Amino acid sequence: MNENPTVGKQRSSFAHEEGSVIGMPPTSRHLLALTVVAVASLIAVLVGVAGYIEKWLWMRQLGYAGIFWTLLSVQVVMFCSAFVFAFLYLWINLRQATKNSGDFLGGVRASRPALSSVNVSAHPSIDLSPRLLKAAVFLISAVVAVFSALYFYTEWDTYLRFRYGGSFGVSDPLLGVDVGFYLFHLPFYVLLQGSLTILTILTFGIVFSTYILLGIRLALTSGVGRIAASSSATSHFSVLLFILAANFGWGFYLDHYELVYSTLGVVYGAGYAADHVTRVTLWIMVGVSALACALLAFNFFRPRLKTLAVGVGVYFALWLIGVYLVPFFFQEFFVQPSELALETPYLKHYIEFTRKAYQLDAIQETTYPALPNLTPEVIARNQDTIQNIRLWDSRPLLQTYQQTQAIRLYYQFYNIDTDRYHLADGYHQVMLSTRELSPELPAKAQTWVNEYLQFTHGYGAVMNFVSKTVGGGFPRYLLENVPAESEFGLSITQPSIYYGQSMSGYRIVATDIKEFDYPKGNDNVYTSYSGKGGIPLNSFWKRLLFAWSKADVNILLTSYLKPESRIQIHRDVSERVAQIAPFLRLDHDPYAVL
Incomplete structure (x- = not known):
């Protein structure tokens, strides 16, 4: 029980005045909360809508707009x-x-x-x-x-x-x-x-x-x-x-x-x-x-x-x-004490259906007699097999590629693939890799123009025989150097690599900035993209969209863009296929094809 009603009233009055001065009226607090919720909701909607519009533009440019609408309608x-x-x-x-x-x-x-x-x-x-x-x-x-x-x-x-x-x-x-x-x-x-x-x-x-x-x-x-x-x-x-x-x-x-x-x-x-x-x-x-x-x-x-x-x-x-x-x-x-007897029928089912799943049941088995010794005549008759026995291991070979064929610090070989090609002297197993851009340019070259407008693509590929060497223990190259050289009739009509195995982020091509193509001695050769890859940045709204979705205001502010400029996204080949056909399960290691 309050013994002093006056004190109680004074406290109540002080609390009321304190809340009015220091705090915030309930209406204002509610308005602030609603504003915060509205802004957060608007940002979330803009992010989601921008992502869908970007994907629609990209798939439309590739001719897959029908897949985009089919998947979106099912998801909705x-x-x-x-x-x-x-x-x-x-x-x-x-x-x-x-x-x-x-x-x-x-x-x-x-x-x-x-x-x-x-x-x-x-x-x-x-x-x-x-x-x-x-x-x-x-x-x-x-x-x-x-x-x-x-x-x-x-x-x-x-x-x-x-x-x-x-x-x-x-x-x-x-x-x-x-x-x-x-x-x-x-x-x-x-x-x-x-x-x-x-x-x-x-x-x-x-x-x-x-x-x-x-x-x-x-x-x-x-x-x-x-x-x-x-x-x-x-x-x-x-x-x-x-x-x-x-x-x-x-x-x-x-x-x-x-x-x-x-x-x-x-x-x-x-x-x-x-x-x-x-x-x-x-x-x-x-x-x-x-x-x-x-x-x-x-x-x-x-x-x-x-x-x-x-x-x-x-x-x-x-x-x-x-x-x-x-x-x-x-x-x-x-079961376990008599496992073999009880589980044998199920083991047979397991083997049978595993063979069917991988179509191994269609393989015809043939028995070959074991030869007591290997003679020079036998080796001479099987040169196609002998010369394609792989001697190179991909891991040290990748280091060799990087040391002898990267040419510049901004080039990178990411992995070595194995393939087969028909050459003038027969069918050969080869190892090869593409010369892509490094994930980061050298420190002094890391400007926005360099990273997104000028250094846009890798260049060429390197290929060697799986079993041949030259002096010093180096591989015998079928394809080497920049520009590509080959003594075996191989040629690359389009050496620029805009889409590869490890190319993240985006690039803008066909701008007023000439793109670095390849080094030539102490000079550099430049080019300008003339292909159809990428989304045309031919309107203010597209530039605004990508400035928002890529969180890069430079796309909107730069003066180097032209109506024919294009922004290339999803430049990793595995990512591209996954975007176009997300219902497919892909091999983890894509490989380059010449």
């Missing part, structure tokens, strides 16, 4: 569909939870005087205004829906494989299903089942937390703790668990197809234990899931929270024992 549809479904799923459940909590609280408060034997614990209810509660429900639903939609957005390839995938005409030996089902359809079904499972579990957790905060209370009766929940809340739990059990049942059904990827046995794929035990337990769990759905439907009309909790525990115990423990112990104590 998947994002929107997932967002709408996840949002409504959460929003409906949270709205029902808040409604049930309110009804339960009202009932507890009305009946509290009559519950003298029940000591409701001091777990205060959270009183929220209806407007704030609706906003919280909307915000939580929207945030979770955005993350769900983003996940689906990245899985566009899974849908397209499902939509357009076909069959192989080859059935697996375990279930007799066409292999195309496993590659094209099963991944999409797994995506749907797994996403719905995660969403339902997340929804259940949020709904349960909502009931804890707003409705469910821990009660003490004669010193024993129990959870008190309304029948409507228990029915709500039953509905969510019904969806979860049905979805788990679908998952167990899909799991028996995924046994072809099992790692339980000695090989990658279904073994004896997976075929004879795991398959059976998965079908049992499908039946258990169906029974659980029936019991949950009954519990919806006759809600019992304790029964619900016990049922969930029993279900997961059966899952753990049947799907994981029983197959594991069966493998350890029954």
Whole structure:
């Protein structure tokens, strides 16, 4: 109790004045927060939109605009569909939870005087205004829906494989299903089942937390703790668990197809234990899931929270024992002691389908007699083979290239490739590498004009025989020096390398700045790009777009650009192919072709 009301008033008045002078009025704070959110959202939108416009311009210039629109439309549809479904799923459940909590609280408060034997614990209810509660429900639903939609957005390839995938005409030996089902359809079904499972579990957790905060209370009766929940809340739990059990049942059904990827046995794929035990337990769990759905439907009309909790525990115990423990112990104590006898049929399947996958089953095997000795006549008859036995190792050869053929500090050889070429004297195996620009120019040359307008490309390639040397232990070159020289009839009509194996960032070509082409003694030779690669910078808006997307205002301010100037992006060949055909899996090592 305040003994001095005057002091209290003075303190209140001082606090009010202090807040007005030092702080900020609530309206201003709200306006500032909204401004910050709006600016951040605008920047995020601009970054995303600029990226899409840049990609569209690039793919249109290459003649692949159709692929851009196809992929974008699929991604947008998947994002929107997932967002709408996840949002409504959460929003409906949270709205029902808040409604049930309110009804339960009202009932507890009305009946509290009559519950003298029940000591409701001091777990205060959270009183929220209806407007704030609706906003919280909307915000939580929207945030979770955005993350769900983003996940689906990245899985566009899974849908397209499902939509357009076909069959192989080859059935697996375990279930007799066409292999195309496993590659094209099963991944999409797994995506749907797994996403719905995660969403339902997340929804259940949020709904349960909502009931804890707003409705469910821990009660003490004669010193024993129990959870008190309304029948409507228990029915709500039953509905969510019904969806979860049905979805788990679908998952167990899909799991028996995924046994072809099992790692339980000695090989990658279904073994004896997976075929004879795991398959059976998965079908049992499908039946258990169906029974659980029936019991949950009954519990919806006759809600019992304790029964619900016990049922969930029993279900997961059966899952753990049947799907994981029983197959594991069966493998350890029954299969492994007789592994060869039991696993042999599955080993044969493994070998057979591995050969089919790599088309090794089409190879014809021929037996050649072993010669007791190797004579000069035999070697003379097989010169094509002898002269193509590779002697050079790519690692020291790369150092040799860099030391003898880089010519200048701003050139770099990144790796050595092996290929075969028809020359005047026959078919030869060769090793080669392209002379690309170094990732960084020498320190004194690192100006914006040099890095982005003048030093735009590498030059030429180097090639040597795999088994021939010259004096000093150097390789015998088929192609060397700058400009390229060859004693074997090889020629390069376009030696400039604008796109290579390790070319990051962007370059602008066909400008008022002459591009460095190659060194010639103490002088340099310059050129100007005349090809069609790159996006034309023929408008102010394109220059503004790339100045924004590349975070480089010099693109907008420089006076060296012309209407025919072009900006080259995605200059790494692997990156280019991945942008155009993201559904392909590429070899990790691209190689140059003359």
